[in-house]
Amino acid sequence: MLEIKNLHVKLEEEDKQILKGVDLTVETGKVHAIMGPNGSGKSTLSYVLSGREGYEVTEGSAVMEGADLLELETEERAAEGLFLAFQYPVEIPGVSNMTFLRTAVNAQRKARGQEEMSATDFLKEVRAKAKSLKIDAEMLKRPVNMGFSGGEKKRNEILQMAMLEPKMCILDETDSGLDVDAMKLVADGVNALRSEGRSFLVITHYQRLLDHIKPDVVHIMADGRIVKTGGPELALEVEHNGYADILAEMA
Amino acid sequence: MAVQSRKEIMAADRRAQAEARLAATPMPAASGWSATPRQEALSRLIDLGLPHRRDEYWKFTDPTTLSQPEPVKAATFDPQETLIFGGVDRLHLTFVDGVFDAEASDSLEGEGLEIARLSEAEAADIHWAQSLYGTLEARGQQPVARPLAALNTALASDGILIRATGKVSKPVHITYLHNAEASDAILHHVVKVEAGAELTLLENGPAAARFNKVLEVDVADTGAFHHIRAQGRDHERRAVSHIFARLGKESTFKSFTLTVNGVLTRNEAVIEFTGDDAVAHIAGACLGDGDFHHDDTVFITHDAVNCESRQVFKKVLRNGAKGVFQGKILVKEGAQKTDGYQISQSLLLDDDSQFLAKPELEIYADDVACSHGSTTGAIDEDALFYFLSRGIPRKEAQSLLVLAFVAEAIEEIENKDLAGELTERLAAWLQRHSG
Numbered sequence: 001m002l003e004i005k006n007l008h009v010k011l012e013e014e015d016k017q018i019l020k021g022v023d024l025t026v027e028t029g030k031v032h033a034i035m036g037p038n039g040s041g042k043s044t045l046s047y048v049l050s051g052r053e054g055y056e057v058t059e060g061s062a063v064m065e066g067a068d069l070l071e072l073e074t075e076e077r078a079a080e081g082l083f084l085a086f087q088y089p090v091e092i093p094g095v096s097n098m099t100f101l102r103t104a105v106n107a108q109r110k111a112r113g114q115e116e117m118s119a120t121d122f123l124k125e126v127r128a129k130a131k132s133l134k135i136d137a138e139m140l141k142r143p144v145n146m147g148f149s150g151g152e153k154k155r156n157e158i159l160q161m162a163m164l165e166p167k168m169c170i171l172d173e174t175d176s177g178l179d180v181d182a183m184k185l186v187a188d189g190v191n192a193l194r195s196e197g198r199s200f201l202v203i204t205h206y207q208r209l210l211d212h213i214k215p216d217v218v219h220i221m222a223d224g225r226i227v228k229t230g231g232p233e234l235a236l237e238v239e240h241n242g243y244a245d246i247l248a249e250m251a
Numbered sequence: 252m253a254v255q256s257r258k259e260i261m262a263a264d265r266r267a268q269a270e271a272r273l274a275a276t277p278m279p280a281a282s283g284w285s286a287t288p289r290q291e292a293l294s295r296l297i298d299l300g301l302p303h304r305r306d307e308y309w310k311f312t313d314p315t316t317l318s319q320p321e322p323v324k325a326a327t328f329d330p331q332e333t334l335i336f337g338g339v340d341r342l343h344l345t346f347v348d349g350v351f352d353a354e355a356s357d358s359l360e361g362e363g364l365e366i367a368r369l370s371e372a373e374a375a376d377i378h379w380a381q382s383l384y385g386t387l388e389a390r391g392q393q394p395v396a397r398p399l400a401a402l403n404t405a406l407a408s409d410g411i412l413i414r415a416t417g418k419v420s421k422p423v424h425i426t427y428l429h430n431a432e433a434s435d436a437i438l439h440h441v442v443k444v445e446a447g448a449e450l451t452l453l454e455n456g457p458a459a460a461r462f463n464k465v466l467e468v469d470v471a472d473t474g475a476f477h478h479i480r481a482q483g484r485d486h487e488r489r490a491v492s493h494i495f496a497r498l499g500k501e502s503t504f505k506s507f508t509l510t511v512n513g514v515l516t517r518n519e520a521v522i523e524f525t526g527d528d529a530v531a532h533i534a535g536a537c538l539g540d541g542d543f544h545h546d547d548t549v550f551i552t553h554d555a556v557n558c559e560s561r562q563v564f565k566k567v568l569r570n571g572a573k574g575v576f577q578g579k580i581l582v583k584e585g586a587q588k589t590d591g592y593q594i595s596q597s598l599l600l601d602d603d604s605q606f607l608a609k610p611e612l613e614i615y616a617d618d619v620a621c622s623h624g625s626t627t628g629a630i631d632e633d634a635l636f637y638f639l640s641r642g643i644p645r646k647e648a649q650s651l652l653v654l655a656f657v658a659e660a661i662e663e664i665e666n667k668d669l670a671g672e673l674t675e676r677l678a679a680w681l682q683r684h685s686g
Binding site: 051052053073075078083084089093095099100103104144160 | 632633634636637638639640641642643644645647648651652654655656658659
């Protein structure tokens with residue numbers, strides 16, 4: 001599904017290398033987790049894959065099902081089926097959640113040469129999906145993320161994911177700022193979307209999210225590289241011993 | 252011979268301009284009730300002279316083309332759109348280059364309404380409008396002179412006089428068409444909303460190469476006046492408009508203006524609270540691309556207790572367009588419990604555009620809540636990235652963010668159908684002017 005090779009990235013504004021040769025392959029239908037200490041480049045990886053400005057790829061490639069992501073505009077990557085659940089979802093005054101969702105769904109359908117979804121079908125679907133994430137109708141009418149709690153914002157990200165039905169989902173620290181109940185709700189939403197044709201890259205600092213979203217593969221990232229790859233037990237090792245042991249072992 | 256001061260030279264310039272303008276523009280021969288107010292306005296004009304580009308009140312907007320004897324030519328432009336408000340059940344009146352078009356207008360009558368053309372009504376010796384025509388304009392000359400409004404009262408060729416005596420169900424809609432390249436239109440409307448009555452006035456259209464319009468509105472106790480205006484189409488047109496409003500006890504005044512295109516637009520509003528517990532909201536949104544200059548100048552005087560005033564102005568500017576906002580709230584001694592709010596914001600879509608704002612508060616009462624704010628900014632990059640990451644193309648994302656930016660001003664319109672129609676026009680304009 002996603003193949004990243006030797007990816008080197010520096011900040012555009014200053015001469016600072018953030019990613020120093022990331023190699024990562026996410027197979028179709030699998031859930032991969034990336035863990036790592038602060039500043040290891042986890043979030044940068046998610047931004048570069050989605051095409052945020054401010055980063056310069058100096059070497060390497062990122063290909064999603066044959067599409068060269070680095071050659072595509074952000075919106076084209078989305079239409080190809082890439083989705084990033086933001087660590088800090090953006091508040092947009094003046095645009096209702098519903099308008100935002102419908103515009104996004106239809107823009108992607110249009111880009112893929114599909115017909116726009118009718119207003120009735122859209123409404124039916126969004127209501128059903130919102131309900132399973134405990135997002136009430138009132139929240140849908142409100143401006144995007146305005147006045148939403150931390151948990152509501154993250155649930156709203158998952159709702160967008162559910163509506164857009166991407167192939168490749170990147171979750172950037174989706175657990176940050178969530179209490180146990182909210183995390184459970186978000187994880188249930190993600191688990192409901194797991195399927196044979198859909199892959200996930202779950203970026204997290206802590207192991208606890210991975211109790212709820214069980215990964216197939218766990219990677220440890222440090223200083224701009226993947227330094228260790230293993231099964232779910234690797235996450236438990238981090239939980240018990242912290243990153244220091246693993247990093248010392250690598251040094 | 253004494254040496255003239257700069258002030259004296261400017262005053263002489265102003266008067267010379269007024270005389271040149273009067274020589275070029277014939278004064279309508281009025282023999283009825285309007286003769287006196289027109290003559291008085293003429294005296295005011297000669298006394299004040301026409302605005303000088305060095306006048307403090309015209310610091311950000313050059314009045315030369317509004318003052319000079321002849322208008323600058325303006326090409327007519329067809330955006331291939333039907334005229335706005337066409338779907339509304341209304342009493343529709345049409346002016347072409349400032350001349351009333353009876354063929355294209357409904358007959359002047361309506362339930363709860365006395366309505367007449369100024370040029371026809373002013374032949375009579377007495378009329379309900381005679382206590383208002385030029386009166387509110389004259390009151391509005393203090394503390395800041397507005398000579399182009401005095402010129403209007405003196406020289407207006409026509410206008411509509413509307414008296415609402417009950418709840419008027421159909422809005423009165425005035426469309427101003429522009430056909431002649433060098434047309435110079437001066438229209439003066441008077442609206443009187445009697446106690447407990449309600450009226451909605453809609454206005455739209457480019458009007459003329461140069462348009463000078465005055466709207467005097469007197470809202471009696473518990474009356475309500477709603478005003479929605481769309482100034483659009485022709486790029487080269489120039490316009491100055493004044494609204495003079497006087498608000499009685501527990502009355503309501505709401506005015507919204509959408510402006511797109513136009514080399515020069517100066518919209519002044521002078522609102523005075525004379526009765527307690529009244530509400531006045533004035534809002535505007537403008538979109539300018541290229542050779543566009545838009546100026547909102549507002550003066551609100553609180554001279555009564557517990558009144559609420561709200562000013563919400565949003566400007567979207569690109570390719571060197573210029574936006575101006577001058578807004579003042581004056582709270583007189585004794586106008587306690589005043590609630591005054593003012594916000595002016597601009598969204599600059601590139602580095603070439605400019606927004607100049609001069610918010611002012613002058614308060615002589617000690618128990619009031621007044622606030623003002625002004626901001627200038629570009630499109631929020633984080634918001635834009637959020638849209639793009641969801642697959643929304645850049646142009647569409649920008650349009651949505653621009654519409655979101657002006658939403659606070661549009662929300663001031665109570666009639667949601669009309670607000671929706673204006674939003675559609677905005678979206679269409681953005682579509683034409685993207686990229």
